[in-house]
Amino acid sequence: MKEIPFVSFGNEELSFLPIIKKGDKILCPTCGKKHVIEHGTSEGKESDMLQFYKCGKKSYLAGIKGKNIISSFKGAK
Numbered sequence: 001m002k003e004i005p006f007v008s009f010g011n012e013e014l015s016f017l018p019i020i021k022k023g024d025k026i027l028c029p030t031c032g033k034k035h036v037i038e039h040g041t042s043e044g045k046e047s048d049m050l051q052f053y054k055c056g057k058k059s060y061l062a063g064i065k066g067k068n069i070i071s072s073f074k075g076a077k
Contacts, residue, residue: 009064020051020068028055029070037062 020026025034035053039046051063062070 007061007069009069014065014067014069017067017069018071019066020063021066022046022048022051026053026062026068026070028053028060030055030060 020037022037022039024037026037027033028035033055035055037051037053039048040050040052041047042049048063048066050061051066052059053062054060062068
């Protein structure tokens with residue numbers, strides 16, 4: 001069975017992270033280039049609950065509830 005990727009953040013942890021908005025550019029830890037932040041959708045409407053960016057053909061999680069989670073990972077630029 002293939003493992004399911006898992007990540008979790010508590011509300012207190014999120015409160016200390018930098019704000020991120022749709023249209024902001026983020027430095028990709030995978031390729032080192034900047035990519036534009038996009039919003040996910042919830043019930044057909046855009047929401048900042050989950051924010052992501054595209055690098056090549058893949059999408060990566062970048063933010064939760066408007067907070068930049070990339071900055072919380074070791075080695076992130």
